[in-house]
Amino acid sequence: MTDLLYSEEEEALRSAVRDLLADHCDAPGVIARTESGTPHDLAAWKALADGMGLAGLLVPEEKGGQGATHRETAVVMEELGRAVAPVPYLTSAVVATEALLACDADDLLAELASGRRIGALAVALNVPAGAAYRVVRHEGGALHGELTAIADAAVADVLLVPADDGGLYAVDADAATITPQVSLDLTRPVAKVVLDGAPGRLLGDAEPAVRRALRSAAGLLASEQLGLAEWALTETVRYLKERKQFNRPVGGFQALKHRLAQLWLEVVSLRAAARNAADALANDPLGQETAVAVAVAQAYAASVAVRAAEEALQLHAGIGMTWEHPIHLYLKRAKADAIAYGTAGAHREALAELVDLRAP
Incomplete structure (x- = not known):
C-alpha cells in the first residue's frame, strides 16, 4: 500500500x-x-x-x-x-x-x-484537463491569433502555443503582444496574448502535451489549496487565542470551537486527497487511476480552500476586513483557484465518467 x-x-x-x-x-x-x-x-x-x-x-x-x-x-x-x-x-x-x-x-x-x-502554456487558466481549448492559426510558418486569461504570461520568456494544425509551438514572448487583464487573484495575474505573424518552433503534438500538463496542474493545485487552507486555519486559531472578550480568549467560546473543529476535519480530508493525487501522479501520470485521484482532489479542494479563507476573514473580525491584513490575498487566491484548471463541478462530471456513475 x-x-x-x-x-x-x-x-x-x-x-x-x-x-x-x-x-x-x-x-x-x-x-x-x-x-x-x-x-x-x-x-x-x-x-x-x-x-x-x-x-x-x-x-x-x-x-x-x-x-x-x-x-x-x-x-x-x-x-x-x-x-x-x-x-x-x-x-x-x-x-x-x-x-x-x-x-x-x-x-x-x-x-x-x-x-x-520562464515558460507559460498558452491555454486559459480555467480550462480543465480533457476539455476543448482555444488554438491559434498556423499559416505560412507563422502563428496568428488571440488568447486570453493566460496565467503569468507577463513574466514568461517563452510561450507554448497550441495551433490549429495540431502542433505545439514554442514562441519567444518578445514576439507576442502581452496585455495584462483584470485578475481577481492579484498574486497570479493573467494576460491576453496576441500573435500577429509570430515565428514558432514546432515541439510536438499539442493534444497529449496539453492533456498531461493540465492533469498535473489540477492535481498539484490541490496541494496549493491545502497550503492555503492550513495557513487560514492556523492563523485563525492563533488569533482567537489572543483576542479577548469578557476577559477571556474568544477561542474558548463553544460556537467558535465547533466551527474550527469542522474546518480542521475538512482540511485533514483535503490533505489526504491532495497527497493521494500527488502520489498517483508520481507513480503513473497518465494512468486511469491517476485521473480519478486528480478529479477527486479537485472536486473537494476548492470548497475547503474557499471556506477556510472565508472563515479566517470572518473570525478575524474588523482587522480581517482591512487591506493591510493578508487574508484578502488568500481569499482571492482561493476563489481564483476554484475555477483554475476546471471547476469542482467539471471535475465531478469527469469523475462520474471515469467511474461510470453518470447522472440519470
Whole structure:
C-alpha cells in the first residue's frame, strides 16, 4: 500500500522552502507588490529556481533537472500556497514543464529546469484537463491569433502555443503582444496574448502535451489549496487565542470551537486527497487511476480552500476586513483557484465518467 505520509526528505524540503519564503514573501511585501503593478517576485523565483533548483524537480537528471517526483513538487506547492507567493512556479515548473516532457524539446526543458527561462502554456487558466481549448492559426510558418486569461504570461520568456494544425509551438514572448487583464487573484495575474505573424518552433503534438500538463496542474493545485487552507486555519486559531472578550480568549467560546473543529476535519480530508493525487501522479501520470485521484482532489479542494479563507476573514473580525491584513490575498487566491484548471463541478462530471456513475 502506498504511504501518503511525508518522508523525512519531504519535511526537510518543506522547512527549507518555508524559510526561504519567510525571507522573500512576507505579507507586507506581497501586499506592496500587488499595489505596484509588478506583482511577480522575481527575486524569490530566482532563489527557488536557481538557488534551490526547485524549477527542475519534475525533470529527469539526464535532462538537466533534479529527478524528483510530484510528491516533492506537491510539498513546494503547499508552501507556496501558504505564502500566496507571487512566483510563476505552477505555470512554469509544473504546467509548461509537463507539456515539454511530452515533447522532444530537451534544450528548452533544461532551460526551464534551471530557471534561466520562464515558460507559460498558452491555454486559459480555467480550462480543465480533457476539455476543448482555444488554438491559434498556423499559416505560412507563422502563428496568428488571440488568447486570453493566460496565467503569468507577463513574466514568461517563452510561450507554448497550441495551433490549429495540431502542433505545439514554442514562441519567444518578445514576439507576442502581452496585455495584462483584470485578475481577481492579484498574486497570479493573467494576460491576453496576441500573435500577429509570430515565428514558432514546432515541439510536438499539442493534444497529449496539453492533456498531461493540465492533469498535473489540477492535481498539484490541490496541494496549493491545502497550503492555503492550513495557513487560514492556523492563523485563525492563533488569533482567537489572543483576542479577548469578557476577559477571556474568544477561542474558548463553544460556537467558535465547533466551527474550527469542522474546518480542521475538512482540511485533514483535503490533505489526504491532495497527497493521494500527488502520489498517483508520481507513480503513473497518465494512468486511469491517476485521473480519478486528480478529479477527486479537485472536486473537494476548492470548497475547503474557499471556506477556510472565508472563515479566517470572518473570525478575524474588523482587522480581517482591512487591506493591510493578508487574508484578502488568500481569499482571492482561493476563489481564483476554484475555477483554475476546471471547476469542482467539471471535475465531478469527469469523475462520474471515469467511474461510470453518470447522472440519470
